[in-house]
Amino acid sequence: MKYYIIAGEASGDLHASNLMKSILKKDSNAEFRFWGGDLMQKVAGISPVKHYKDLAFMGFLEVAKNLNTILKNIKFCKEDIQKYKPDVLVLVDYPGFNLRIAEFAKSLGIKIVYYISPQLWAWKEGRVEKIKKFVDEMLVILPFEKDFYKKHQVEAHFVGHPLLDAISDLPTLDLQKFKSENNLNEKEIIALLPGSREQEVEKMLQIMLSVRPYFPKHQFVIAGAPSLPKSFYQKFVDENVHFVSNKTYDLLRSSKAALVTSGTATLETALLNIPEVVCYRSSKISYEIGKRVVKNIKYISLVNLIMDEEIVTELIQNELNTNNLVKELTKIFEGENRTKMLKNYEALREKLGGKGASDHAAEIIVNG
Structure with a gap:
């Protein structure tokens, strides 16, 4: 069969590449x-029609500035699908773009599968109507999403979370080799995951690094985002603040604890069994708008949302300050709080259904 897949972000590239491997196991003639x-290019052996780095416009202002490009991309994508005539269109998250393409592809009679739901349960719930109209199979990766769609009369398949597959396939880590290759010293590591956008990273690193004087026996290591150049991070680096690029999983596995900006990284950190403190701060205006737009959400981290309780501390807005960071970080270094968090991580993995998300998704896509 012929498969047309659209992933518009780095995480989508990872999960779609693993899905493609699983599809090939079930359909050896897959195109x-x-x-x-x-990552998708490596599996397919051909270049992408468009690279996600040319598609990732985040935030209202950036989208508005690049509206012309976005509209051209949508037009081009529709024409490309029409020429290629796929048997199946697989959409991976990226809702602003993908839901428009779904509507068009539906008019051509193409089977449409949505893999990894947009976070409609948090905001823009009205988009469920588009999914109901234009999507044939909805494959979700968070257990509560199945109930969310059921409430809207959409039958969704919970396939498990693909991060469990990605993490279980990691080779054994040689800690000394990792430290040596990245010019790290023998001190225990506190990992800093400050996000991926320039303004966000700048703001979060200033707050995260404010705790340095309180932890002289540790070294701080920043996980660089692939979307930002190494030169951007140099102003934060000194004899006890280091930087690694494209090695976030290895960094986390080498760390005693982590400070993590909310997002998928909070879940990755938990699945790698590293105690963490979740950090979030935006401008006062953005935060106030966000509070009104995001409905019925008790937590900002995926870890707590999945477990429906606070198993990792979330420091949000004014609560995110040096004193609170020092207090919460100290709590998870040793003793009861650390043990409890690690035990909760075990329950989290069980709730996510174990390995096999990519294979489950591929089975539905290939065999219906």
């Missing part, structure tokens, strides 16, 4: 055409 990145 792919895709929007994505280097």
